[in-house]
Amino acid sequence: MPTTVMQDPTARELFDEMSRWPIVDVHSHINPHRPAARNLDELLGYHYYTELAHSAGMPAEHVAAELEPWARARNLAAYLDRLDNTVQYSWLLEIARTFYGWPQDNITPELIDALYDRVGQERDGHGWDSEVWSKTQLETVFLTNEFDDALEGWDTRQYVPCLRTDDLVLKLDETRTVERLRSATNVDVQDYASLRLALGALFEYFVARGARACAISLPPSFAPSRPCPKRAMTSIRRALRSMDLRPDEHDEIRRVIFWMLVEFCADFRLPFDLMIGPIRNIYPNGVAGGRDLFDRRVSLADYSELLNHFRGVTFPISTLAPDASAELVAYAWIFPNVVPLGHWWYSNVPAYIAADLAARLQAVPKTKLVGYYSDAYKLEFILPKFNMYRRVLSETLAADAIRARGWSVDRAVEVARHLLLDNPRRIFCSG
Amino acid sequence: MPTTVMQDPTARELFDEMSRWPIVDVHSHINPHRPAARNLDELLGYHYYTELAHSAGMPAEHVAAELEPWARARNLAAYLDRLDNTVQYSWLLEIARTFYGWPQDNITPELIDALYDRVGQERDGHGWDSEVWSKTQLETVFLTNEFDDALEGWDTRQYVPCLRTDDLVLKLDETRTVERLRSATNVDVQDYASLRLALGALFEYFVARGARACAISLPPSFAPSRPCPKRAMTSIRRALRSMDLRPDEHDEIRRVIFWMLVEFCADFRLPFDLMIGPIRNIYPNGVAGGRDLFDRRVSLADYSELLNHFRGVTFPISTLAPDASAELVAYAWIFPNVVPLGHWWYSNVPAYIAADLAARLQAVPKTKLVGYYSDAYKLEFILPKFNMYRRVLSETLAADAIRARGWSVDRAVEVARHLLLDNPRRIFCSG
């Protein structure tokens, strides 16, 4: 049973209805070769737990990669009581209960070995993957694939590929990136023209293997104004040879490649997920996956040239700073190609979701709202995260729409269906 | 009947009381020669519907100016179901029910011709204007008049003129603006001195014809620091002759003229509405009226020199970015001449109003809050917009003041009266 306590019967009715629906998850970091967790460490290793425990006092070394899985789990468990107030902790407990029949109310150092045994050690992978998949009622999960992923070995109608382009835009000056690109495309990338050829080859490869979206996370400092490829040609050549670049050259190269990627999205009719805001590695001594934050001083005004130029490309957008959410509502209200995409990372907290969702439901056409995605690394997290969102959505619709505006339950359900099913399917799965 | 469903009896009692009050609307774009709509197209043509429909997929051409009114209405109706979740849609339905006895729960393509007929085509203008006026219980509506408006042909105690100064500050370098200014004032505007003369003449003309406020909307890039008129004299001469200007000259001229306008507001004892934030035409391919957005990175700190210098001028201020609202609360709490003015445009959504209003009521003296204005282009919209606000105000007072702080209903009503009647009348209508 999910740990759902909803005292408002209308909200409960909405939640129960949504619980019967399949889940379309348009953004995750699931590894399709190993989608569900094989042991407790793969669940507790989710950066939310390691970073919160570290933030609460656990030395980063306690979850070092070289430790045994059970040792990491025990080490982390010693700090879980410090963060048992968080919503992230509640996901963990919901997983333990739903997927492993955990009878306890919490996860303590005394209980951690029992839970470790219950989750199992290297259990039968594929059987378990299927079990989690069906219990979650999954319809499709989008992946986040590196550009040199072979995309082989799984059913891409279930696990839909999505081309992640961070490295191409932000790290083209690293030898490793260029080598990976050459090797993935068999194009001898040396200059602007061959770079374009290689990127085109990537898109072709990805789309042929079922990719339905392109995605990138962009730092606050990035402003995608229209580049001048001609001016950048020399810089690109230098970057491709890993020669030193001036800051303005870096900047120009990033804008050129980003623009080129959007052109390919237009050609291949792919939505381009823009995840705006993270500063990577701002806390280098943190645990793996827990080193990034943001600078809240961002504005979608920096993206207006892009949104105008590529009117045929759909941009599902997530912003990382919770206080930037109102701007996304306004831009989605005006620009046909801007789609508010879920609630991301530091904004993925019920208090922020509730405030933002109420505004989206009041000011953005219902056919444009993509309610939620899990961003999960392991299948097990999809259900508790979606349940968290469905609870907030149920409560918001019950209070703001049904009670305050006199909507019928059916009308509220229809809007929820747009957010959770119709829009994700139409924007990401068709076409 | 308004589509008001309020389950909380205390909120309902407050709302019912406020519904008996007249409406003082201190900012609108009503055309006093044609205040109410003459057909459905004039209602559906409100930019909220065209821009939301366009954002939801309707080509801008479907509501082009050259089409027949009924064709535009039909085209738009085909997209209304995509935005029937929005609060803007609810205004439309409330208008249909309140003013046209519309018996349906929605407005569909199948029903649009029936509604079109019901609203009528070129109905008796003046009779209808009066009917809407009295049903809305209007006391006064402030207009937004271009500086060369003759201000003739209507009762300026009902439709109070307000001098809109956007063009003067932001477009003085356009030949058309200077010509309009010369023609409106009969002053041969050629330099700083004659420009000042002309602006003084405008104020005199406006005030003599009942104007009670000056208004301007300012872009995020505008920072009204104190200008140096002497240094700007040459630039102004060049601008008045439509000669090319450097960006810094544009900037200086804007600040000079703006400062001059505030001096006239001081002399003529007019409040100066500052509407801070819009970037005009950021989406040029949008529908008419649906091309503007904002950059959220604004701060009232940029206005501190102005607020200090003109301590005798009242500045009712609206900010466009919803996340900037807390700053306005703080500035109104400290500066005697800062008045938080309603909830504007992209901030005019119940979720944002509720959050902002709760803070205003807790931290700004009640005598300084101007609750709401309609910003409407047609009289019919004043009632549903004010009702939306009165619902939020009723619910906020019922929850935060009456239930949480033990206020009596009378005390809550008295505060509401300040926001809706006393303050607008004192700040805008007296003096």
Added chain:
Amino acid sequence: MPTTVMQDPTARELFDEMSRWPIVDVHSHINPHRPAARNLDELLGYHYYTELAHSAGMPAEHVAAELEPWARARNLAAYLDRLDNTVQYSWLLEIARTFYGWPQDNITPELIDALYDRVGQERDGHGWDSEVWSKTQLETVFLTNEFDDALEGWDTRQYVPCLRTDDLVLKLDETRTVERLRSATNVDVQDYASLRLALGALFEYFVARGARACAISLPPSFAPSRPCPKRAMTSIRRALRSMDLRPDEHDEIRRVIFWMLVEFCADFRLPFDLMIGPIRNIYPNGVAGGRDLFDRRVSLADYSELLNHFRGVTFPISTLAPDASAELVAYAWIFPNVVPLGHWWYSNVPAYIAADLAARLQAVPKTKLVGYYSDAYKLEFILPKFNMYRRVLSETLAADAIRARGWSVDRAVEVARHLLLDNPRRIFCSG
């Protein structure tokens, strides 16, 4: 009786429990030689009342320092009805009722003399201080001591010293500051080395007399990047002789001294409260204490170098702009040494506290949250301010934790105890 009206029985139960606890107040401006008010003017003189009355129309001269206390009180009372909607007014009424048995529902010009008499004129100081202390159930109150405070004449286990460093960082170029520093430390401060010696002497002096924290308020323009002391040596010498400095020199000196202070915090194991945001004297014509505001365009990203470098120093952080609160949640979630500290000044309004607190409770480990501090100048204000916070905390826990997430009352109480007792004690009072 506190003016607490809580209709939700669960929230009421939580509030009643918290009301039995002692209060640990980790930041105030109490004068330990005269902690409680000696007359009504010392209560009404709190800047919240004078600035709100001034903002609502009272000339600043009506509360000038040279007036008699009763005259100031009468003058202010004439404007209190304009701000009786504010939460600050409710603190005053709660003080009147709780500490002076005030039987009325309000404080009017007609009643002000009666209240003045009731509060008394120069009542027996120490007896009254004790009475307020015990009625408030105070455990400890942190002070904010200027660096040249002798720290003598009171029990520093009750009134815990805290080294305020604003002048050292921001005003070292003023002769008065350098003279005070020389005189406080007996160090002939002339250059970088002797400055360091002097600051070390201050820390030694303060810690020896029971100081448990260092504090500073920093303007939005301050970005504490790592300085280069060598490069700054000449500038520091010039500043110490009050010679003219270039803006970049000012900036460098501030960063050098600030960095040095943090090094001493590391050495002496003191938490360093960072109060981020105020622009001082932005409204020079305001009343005393009511001249400061903020620029909301701040980001903790500017502090990342500091947070990384001093991993051993705990930084309790308050941000002044309410819309910056979500960033603090995220930084506290990642950085072990970032502690969200109460709700400060313009953010200390129930509507902002509620929104922020809900997120903190969902996303930051409970062992890291320092719930509240009073920031008070007189003892009497500690209770109503803490009560305000405890009400919001009770309601948030009742709604979000107990009702929405199924927590037991005990579990909610345990979290509240962390915020109000365990964390303040551990972070500030131990070690």
